[in-house]
Amino acid sequence: MSDYVYWLFEVAIKDGEFDNFKKLMGEMVEATQANEPNALNYEWTISEDGQSCHLYERYADSAAAMTHLGAFGEKFADRFMASVELTRFVVYGNPNSEVKQALSGFGAVFMTPFGGFARQ
Numbered sequence: 001m002s003d004y005v006y007w008l009f010e011v012a013i014k015d016g017e018f019d020n021f022k023k024l025m026g027e028m029v030e031a032t033q034a035n036e037p038n039a040l041n042y043e044w045t046i047s048e049d050g051q052s053c054h055l056y057e058r059y060a061d062s063a064a065a066m067t068h069l070g071a072f073g074e075k076f077a078d079r080f081m082a083s084v085e086l087t088r089f090v091v092y093g094n095p096n097s098e099v100k101q102a103l104s105g106f107g108a109v110f111m112t113p114f115g116g117f118a119r120q
Contacts, residue, residue, distance in 0.1 A: 002118050005065040005093040006041070006058035007108070011084035018050055021083040025053075028076050035071065038064030052087070062096040069102050 013021050025044055032042045041058035059065040072080075089108045091100075100110060 003061040003094055004040070004058060004118065005062055005091070005095045005099060006056070007089065007091040007103075009055040009057070009086075009106075010088040011053050011055070012087050013051055013053060013084055014082075017083040020079070021053070024076065024079050024083065028072075028080075031071065031075065032068065036064065036068055039068055053084070062094070062099045065095065065099050066102065069099075 029042060029044070032039050038060040039057070040060055041056055043056045045054045045056075046052070057068070059068060086106060089103070089106050091103055091108045091110045092113075094113065095103070095110070100108075103110075
């Protein structure tokens with residue numbers, strides 16, 4: 001098994017917040033890509049009706065996940081949470097206790113590796 005930490009974060013976009021959410025998404029993607037080399041995947045997908053968004057994030061390890069969470073908390077969390085309602089948050093991989101504690105506040109469900117493999 002790898003040291004990867006990854007998650008699927010599902011949100012419902014609040015009424016009237018789509019434009020703010022879209023602008024914020026651009027800022028978050030740009031900042032993550034520019035400043036977090038160990039963020040391996042940072043992908044946002046939107047439903048056809050523009051009401052629901054899934055964020056798939058994958059980090060090389062727990063330290064990389066914590067780097068991202070620190071930047072998110074410092075720069076984006078208030079605006080992000082004002083635009084959405086959290087509907088599901090599932091964490092996969094091998095997060096350490098620090099990551100688990102940080103994500104538990106969002107109601108994360110942790111799935112323990114059980115079998116399989118990952119290719120680079």
